[in-house]
Amino acid sequence: MDFDLKSKRLALGERLCAEDVSQSWKLLEELPSGCRVDASRVKLADGAGLAFLWSLNRRHGAQIEGLRTEVAALLKPFDDLPSDPADAPRRDQSLVARMGRITWEFVGDVRQQISFIGEFAITGLHCLKNPGLVRWADMWITAQKAGVDALLVAGMVSFLTGMIMAFQAAVPLKQFGVDIFVVNLVALALLRELGPIMTAVVLAGRSGSAFAAEIGTMKVNEEINALQTMGLDPVRFLVLPRVLAGFLVTPVLTVYANALGVAGGILVMMAQGFPFSALWVQLVSAVGVSDVMTGLIKSFVFGILVAGVGCLRGLQTGKGATAVGESTTRAVVSGIFLIVLVDAVFAGIFYVLKW
Amino acid sequence: MVTTPPIIEVRDLTAAYGDFVLLEKISFDIRRGEIFVIIGGSGCGKSTLMKHLIGLIAPAGGEILLDGLNISTAAGTKKAELLKSFGVMYQSGALFGSMTLEENVMLALEEFTDLPVEARQLVARMKLALVGLERFAAHFPSEVSGGMQKRAAIARAMALDPAVLFLDEPSAGLDPVTSAGLDELILNLNHNLGVTFVIVSHELASIYAVADRVIMLDSTKKGILAEGPPADLRDHDNNPGVRAFFHRMPRESIP
Numbered sequence: 001m002d003f004d005l006k007s008k009r010l011a012l013g014e015r016l017c018a019e020d021v022s023q024s025w026k027l028l029e030e031l032p033s034g035c036r037v038d039a040s041r042v043k044l045a046d047g048a049g050l051a052f053l054w055s056l057n058r059r060h061g062a063q064i065e066g067l068r069t070e071v072a073a074l075l076k077p078f079d080d081l082p083s084d085p086a087d088a089p090r091r092d093q094s095l096v097a098r099m100g101r102i103t104w105e106f107v108g109d110v111r112q113q114i115s116f117i118g119e120f121a122i123t124g125l126h127c128l129k130n131p132g133l134v135r136w137a138d139m140w141i142t143a144q145k146a147g148v149d150a151l152l153v154a155g156m157v158s159f160l161t162g163m164i165m166a167f168q169a170a171v172p173l174k175q176f177g178v179d180i181f182v183v184n185l186v187a188l189a190l191l192r193e194l195g196p197i198m199t200a201v202v203l204a205g206r207s208g209s210a211f212a213a214e215i216g217t218m219k220v221n222e223e224i225n226a227l228q229t230m231g232l233d234p235v236r237f238l239v240l241p242r243v244l245a246g247f248l249v250t251p252v253l254t255v256y257a258n259a260l261g262v263a264g265g266i267l268v269m270m271a272q273g274f275p276f277s278a279l280w281v282q283l284v285s286a287v288g289v290s291d292v293m294t295g296l297i298k299s300f301v302f303g304i305l306v307a308g309v310g311c312l313r314g315l316q317t318g319k320g321a322t323a324v325g326e327s328t329t330r331a332v333v334s335g336i337f338l339i340v341l342v343d344a345v346f347a348g349i350f351y352v353l354k355w
Numbered sequence: 356m357v358t359t360p361p362i363i364e365v366r367d368l369t370a371a372y373g374d375f376v377l378l379e380k381i382s383f384d385i386r387r388g389e390i391f392v393i394i395g396g397s398g399c400g401k402s403t404l405m406k407h408l409i410g411l412i413a414p415a416g417g418e419i420l421l422d423g424l425n426i427s428t429a430a431g432t433k434k435a436e437l438l439k440s441f442g443v444m445y446q447s448g449a450l451f452g453s454m455t456l457e458e459n460v461m462l463a464l465e466e467f468t469d470l471p472v473e474a475r476q477l478v479a480r481m482k483l484a485l486v487g488l489e490r491f492a493a494h495f496p497s498e499v500s501g502g503m504q505k506r507a508a509i510a511r512a513m514a515l516d517p518a519v520l521f522l523d524e525p526s527a528g529l530d531p532v533t534s535a536g537l538d539e540l541i542l543n544l545n546h547n548l549g550v551t552f553v554i555v556s557h558e559l560a561s562i563y564a565v566a567d568r569v570i571m572l573d574s575t576k577k578g579i580l581a582e583g584p585p586a587d588l589r590d591h592d593n594n595p596g597v598r599a600f601f602h603r604m605p606r607e608s609i610p
Contacts, residue, residue: 022469046516048470051477073547081484319497320452
């Protein structure tokens, strides 16, 4: 490409393809107006070459001369292309508008959660009267996926947590000669708080996300619409089996995780030289029925919450692959947030009840 | 009828999923600059054949040469060059939902050329203008209709000015007007830019409108039932399967 500044003439070569014009685009910016472009040698122009010619002519006011008819024919469809890019669809830009939209979305989300709880309650009560309406086969499969398949990870997490707590607590308590109370610490912390919470978090990460992704993909593929138009209630069909599975499986997993966690703690103490019988007596004296029950009551609620919010986020999915990813993230985040929130509420209730 | 040298050569291709053989030892050529349509009943392996041609599935036997290069064994830069030489429009459009139409078209330009961003943008807008979508450049795929998504997918497939465009059922699910518009677009690109088209379709009207040559696949024969210009097959082919297809007869009426 030769450019003669004096006579304002630009002569183009034979090829005008992406690799030929990519360097010359910078030249366009410095191009004085009223240039004349000799395009008579151009034989081959690809999309980028045509864009270069179009830009010379339409954006920089250059006059293109001697263009071969076959190349001119390729440029013909772009005669009507406006010189300035099309306006982007209006999207709120200002801070106030954005804040307003986010607040509005938050309020809308709360409303959807409330109406979801309502729908779920109605469907649940209806199915309580007619248990045949529940899709039990789906329920058992989900229970297996959320429960049995989670045994390894939930057990490992809890077992190691029990061991870690015992290790950490043994050293400071030994200074006071009360290291036998490590058993109390590990057992109470696990049974009352950590066991249910960790199990629920594992459930949120494994199954809440899976529910959201599964239902979300169904939403994107219009399968939810298909269910609705067939007269089948998505809540009864998809949500109820999953929530029931979460409700059944979480307490079982929690008991299992508690047992393994305490076992981990006891194992560490035995390694420190305590006889098992002494640790067992200490454990039985430390743990009351209320400790086990509070943990269990919470785990029932956590199970419903995690499974329910997973399904809700799935049903709220918008369009496209990104939306499925967003709902999955939201399912896990909302799940964990609700677990902690409800746990705080329970802590208050149990404190008042002195359980 | 186009009589240029072949751009795609299929030699004794066997397509199979595990033990299930769909197509057995089929051979045909696609010539440079022609509009080649693959037809056949549901489940006869049209889309599977297309996936073989674009290298998504490796053949169970035989070979596919694109511009003389074997697509299933090419590797490294040769494979990259080969992939750049054709564009594909998938049945659903398969536009990236997180990007605007313009960004969808710009993606390949960004990855494979050194063009500055304003140049890429302009090229993308010109490609969208070719399919009549320049006003929707800043829209997301979810904000436009199904027909527009298909046209945008064609624009995306054309981003790097490929020599061959593969279209998987371009007119499926489109209204007759949009479908006719798409046919016109295909003819236009073929005439003006010399793009070779390989199309999977079973829209008869669209086949008559655009096809230079068709091959008809058959699931019982596991191969090619007929080959030639569509009007010839309709008027002169005596195979009952071919006649049933072109005269829209239900399966039971085939003698």
